[in-house]
Amino acid sequence: MPLRSAQWYSGDDRNSYIHRAWMRRGTPADAFDRPQIAIANTASDLTPCNAHFDEVARSVAAGVWAAGGVPLNLPVVSLGETNVRPTAMLWRNLAAMATEEMLRANPVDGVVLLGGCDKTIPSLLMAAASVDLPALVVPGGPMLTGHFQGMPLGCGTDVWRLSEEVRAGTLTRASFLDSESSMIRSRGHCNTMGTASTMACMAEALGMTIPGTAGTPAADSRLLERAHASGALAVELVREDRRPGAVMTRASFLNAIVTLAAIGGSTNAVVHLLAIAGRLGVELSLDDFDRTGAGVPLLADLQPAGRHLMDDLFRAGGLRAVLHQVEDLLDPAARTVTGRPLTDYLGDAPIWDAGVIRPRTDPLLPDAGIAVLRGNLAPDGAVIKPAAASPELLRHRGRAIVFDSVEDLHTRLDSVDADENSVLVLRGCGPKGYPGMPEVGNLPLPAKLLAKGVRDMVRISDARMSGTAYGTVVLHVAPEAAAGGPLARVRTGDPIVLDVPGRTLRVDVPDADLAAREPVTTGFARPARGWEKLYVEHVQQADRGCDLDFLTGSSGSAVARESH
Incomplete structure (x- = not known):
């Protein structure tokens, strides 16, 4: 099969001359073949x-x-x-x-x-x-793994953990900051x-x-x-x-x-x-x-x-x-x-440390797939990672505490009337709403609950979560609030029912009553120009992968027009 690059380099016309001459620069004589x-x-x-x-x-x-x-x-x-x-x-x-x-x-x-x-x-x-x-x-x-005070550090995961301990009062801010130089030991991405x-x-x-x-x-x-x-x-x-x-x-x-x-x-x-x-x-x-x-x-x-x-x-x-x-x-x-x-x-791939890679006969969890939830709160689906969640919260009913944006969350988190059974709900953080669907789905917990020893609560949002994060966190709720999804109609005090084994997520409010509510429209991004405007106008929802609608499908390698 002829090389695609020959469309630029083969021949003796002016265009091929230009292409070769500007790329030659000391390469072997046969480089263009x-x-x-x-x-x-x-x-x-x-x-x-x-x-x-x-x-x-x-x-x-x-x-x-x-x-x-x-x-x-x-x-x-x-x-x-x-x-x-x-x-x-x-x-x-x-x-x-x-x-x-x-x-x-x-x-x-x-x-x-x-x-x-x-x-x-x-x-x-x-x-x-x-x-x-x-x-x-x-x-x-x-x-490579960094260590602090003799303990290995998981970058990302331990940032979330240590910062919550500071808020809980069990770790000093000075110790937290002292760990910073140990977190990233070498070149490379998160460990x-x-x-x-x-x-x-x-x-x-x-x-x-x-x-x-x-x-x-x-x-x-x-x-x-x-x-x-x-x-x-x-x-x-x-x-x-x-x-x-x-x-x-x-x-x-x-x-x-x-x-x-x-x-x-x-x-x-x-x-x-x-x-x-x-x-x-x-x-x-x-x-x-x-x-x-x-x-x-x-x-x-x-x-x-x-x-x-x-x-x-x-x-x-x-x-x-x-x-x-x-x-x-x-x-x-x-x-x-x-x-x-x-x-x-795979046939010659043994396990050398069964404490790190468990054999099939002794798994950490027998069923670890991403769970997809549906219901009147997520008609087009939401996801949760059961392996990173608290088992006792995988079936849960609790009173919603709703935040309309990340800014609203930061302003009110430590003053809301919440207990360990409450369900923290964050909206306005989907592909269109933020825009870009940030990794804020693992909401921090209210300081008063951290002080009581609470380390996990059910959290629901149209956002994503860092892959290094953990907790009973429902993500990617679709449609998002900014696209008119039911999340925009949830109110603080609504009963939220999560059933991961049953694959359901719903607000326990009659559907007619939920539909009759005026959706919240504050806190959403409305960019006026540039990439953000193009993105908001064309981005698909999370259940479609958040790609732009005009980019789906392969376009191939052919160039429509020749230069010069």
Whole structure:
């Protein structure tokens, strides 16, 4: 099959002359006859989790050269979860769209995707799905475990825990701040099974990495070895015309859902997988998460659902060891970027530490899938992660305490009339309402209840939650309040009924009375210009993956018009 880049470089006319002359710059004479491999690089000093990617890119480039290709560094939009305001999710679709357009616009035949921090792998996979050029992912890897006062720190998870202890009066603010320099020990993303680690595992479960790569610590030299191998494989992908659309099939997405349950992964994976599937035209719905995840055991004893951290998972056998335990639940038809099925790589994947990766016969939980709830409060669905919740709260009835915005929450939280049975409800934080659907769903608890020893309450919102967070938290309520969902009609004092085993979430108010109420419209964003205006006008709801409606479906790699 002729190289796509030949459309730019072959021939003896003025256009091909310009393309070659400006790219020649010391490359070998036959460089323009080789596969041109872009390295979509999300390195940025403002994305600290991805700051090491220039080194990773050099190893990828060496692998591309060794296999007979030409590597091309392509900086793309990078989203730093800890820095970007108001929320990195607001720009996931923009990053995906920009990467897609740059891949389509440039003379490249294939791409290696370097992602790590939460939104970078999803945006890169969305872009690769849309342009459908041969592609694979190199995840940047988790950081090594830091320690404070002799105890391991799970970044993110322990931030939430320690900050609540300060509010409860059981930890001094000075001690809390003293832990800051210990939290981030090395290069890499969060070391818990948060969204970054989850999405690296999702990329592998989807078949988009060399099997065994996800979870390799950022500081481990084996990551560079895998990066080199990925560069070489990218050249093979081009020569064999193996594309994302042939790898990420419905079977691959169902395998990813099984994986999500077995590792106790982030609820954010739900909106990201739905969005990636939407770019491919693969049929995937919220109900698939419930059906396919049902009965899958939780085997990875990792924070926030468990005790250990990502470098423990790696030394204990890694993702392949987890998947080997649930191999019978995986579809063997789903292939990887190597051309072989994912299940081909699991037979020699032993568990080296059963305290970190539990055998199938001794799971942490027998049923760990993401639960999808429906009812008059969430007609189009809401999600909860039972593995991170308090078992006694999975069936609960309580009086609603409603907050109309994040600002309202911060102003009134410690003065509301709440007890441990109350249900904290936050609205105005969905895709349109904030905008961008921030990670504020794990609402802090009122200080007076923390002082009494309460550490969990039922919390409900149209927001998301950090993958590093925990608690009995219902998220992604759809439709959101800003889109006219029932959440906009809930009032403080309404009885809220949560039944996770029964998969229901409802406000115990007659439907006619609920419908007759005037919806709350305060606290919602109404941007007047720029990306935020475009986003609010076109973003889909959480049950559709929060993509823009005009970006669903693959557009291919063809360029509509020739330059010059």
